[in-house]
Amino acid sequence: MTRVEDGPTGERPTLLVLTSTYPRWVGDHEPGFVHELCRRLAADFDVVVVAPSAPGAATRECMDGVDVHRFRYAPAAAETLVNDGGIVGNLRRSRWKFALLPGFFAMQAWTAWRITRQRRVAAIHAHWLVPQGLICAVLRRTVWRRIPLVVTSHGSDLFALKGPVFDAMRRFVVGASAAVAVVSRGMRDALVAQVGERTPIHVAPMGVDMTSRFVPGDESRSIDEILFVGRLMEVKGLHHLVDAMPAILARRPDAFLTVVGFGPEEARLRAQVEDLGLGDKVRFVGPVAQAELPSYYRRAAVLVAPSVQLRAGDQEGLGLVTIEAMACGCPVVVSDLPTVRDAVDGTPAVRVMPGDTGAIARGVLDVLSSPATHAISPAQRATLVARFGWDAVAARYVDLLRSAMR
Numbered sequence: 001m002t003r004v005e006d007g008p009t010g011e012r013p014t015l016l017v018l019t020s021t022y023p024r025w026v027g028d029h030e031p032g033f034v035h036e037l038c039r040r041l042a043a044d045f046d047v048v049v050v051a052p053s054a055p056g057a058a059t060r061e062c063m064d065g066v067d068v069h070r071f072r073y074a075p076a077a078a079e080t081l082v083n084d085g086g087i088v089g090n091l092r093r094s095r096w097k098f099a100l101l102p103g104f105f106a107m108q109a110w111t112a113w114r115i116t117r118q119r120r121v122a123a124i125h126a127h128w129l130v131p132q133g134l135i136c137a138v139l140r141r142t143v144w145r146r147i148p149l150v151v152t153s154h155g156s157d158l159f160a161l162k163g164p165v166f167d168a169m170r171r172f173v174v175g176a177s178a179a180v181a182v183v184s185r186g187m188r189d190a191l192v193a194q195v196g197e198r199t200p201i202h203v204a205p206m207g208v209d210m211t212s213r214f215v216p217g218d219e220s221r222s223i224d225e226i227l228f229v230g231r232l233m234e235v236k237g238l239h240h241l242v243d244a245m246p247a248i249l250a251r252r253p254d255a256f257l258t259v260v261g262f263g264p265e266e267a268r269l270r271a272q273v274e275d276l277g278l279g280d281k282v283r284f285v286g287p288v289a290q291a292e293l294p295s296y297y298r299r300a301a302v303l304v305a306p307s308v309q310l311r312a313g314d315q316e317g318l319g320l321v322t323i324e325a326m327a328c329g330c331p332v333v334v335s336d337l338p339t340v341r342d343a344v345d346g347t348p349a350v351r352v353m354p355g356d357t358g359a360i361a362r363g364v365l366d367v368l369s370s371p372a373t374h375a376i377s378p379a380q381r382a383t384l385v386a387r388f389g390w391d392a393v394a395a396r397y398v399d400l401l402r403s404a405m406r
Helices: 033-041 086-093 095-118 129-142 164-176 185-195 238-251 266-275 290-299 320-327 357-369 378-388 390-405
Strands: 014-018 046-052 060-063 066-071 121-127 149-153 179-182 201-203 225-229 256-260 282-286 302-305 332-335 350-352
Touching: 014 033, 014 095, 014 129, 033 046, 033 066, 033 390, 046 095, 066 095, 086 095, 095 121, 095 129, 121 129, 121 390, 129 149, 129 164, 149 164, 149 390, 164 185, 179 185, 179 390, 185 201, 225 238, 225 290, 225 320, 238 256, 238 266, 238 357, 256 290, 266 282, 290 320, 302 320, 302 357, 320 332, 320 378, 332 357, 350 357, 378 390
Parallel strands: 014 046, 014 121, 046 066, 121 149, 149 179, 179 201, 225 256, 225 302, 256 282, 302 332, 332 350
Antiparallel strands: 060 066
């Protein structure tokens, strides 16, 4: 455990951030977008993050200038509520993990409250309406009355949690917040329909490093490699791409699929591949660190993001992998969902009907037959940088947080 001294007082306001998803260590394959934002906000704020503990992670450390506090919520071996699939996915897969929720809520709330007693916190930023937003809303209605709250919804907290109880929770959180952000226009429409516009709802996506990491390279691009990147979950729709492979191979026999990611659907997907006789055409490479992803995007002929909306309503919040791929010069085929359109509007991305195996096959074959037609131009890439580059994203969040603090 690394002890972190408080930063100099009076120079920068302290920002307290609550999140459930956060890197456990440097190079972690878990999604790192909350940390990427926090380390950039550290130029304007003293950023203190409260995140759940996990086996192998330090309980306190300074990571890229961010003071990270990881709270214990169960015996170390049982702290498995968050990682390898997210809270909602883990609860669906392992019902016993519902027993971890009371400890998770209580310890995150207590840790956050303790920090506000020790430091003069100027604002709080909660990632996800539930549970972090709910925790902060309860505390703000009781002991944090003078500390402004900004909440960012990333998708699962809006689409996967259905029913009147969760609707009431979201209304309560929004009502207690100085501002609410969502990561796509489609999400904003869905949230406004549910809670109205009494509290400002801003579209403020997470970002992509398009200046040093996700950039075009010198690698030779394949003419046959189809790429999927993402968690292996039903909402990502990979099973529809696997179903489309026989039709793709009938026209392009040398084509093959590389799957980057991990998740609860892996065993079922592997069985599907074997049932279709695609064992030599689909390669599962497992999780890959962010630093290694660009080489996959630079090499592939096309990235396919075949996400779907589940019957229960769950769907993508935005889909940053499509922006990462396009930033590296890789053409993309995406499902035409309202929440995904923000990522591909104004680009030559091929949009297909979600869950339509035939449309996916035709979209992939179209790109494979004319890849240059579907690669973004320098001007289109510049537009992506202005909308989704981390510098622009961080500047928007600085403005949003400072506005809430006035």
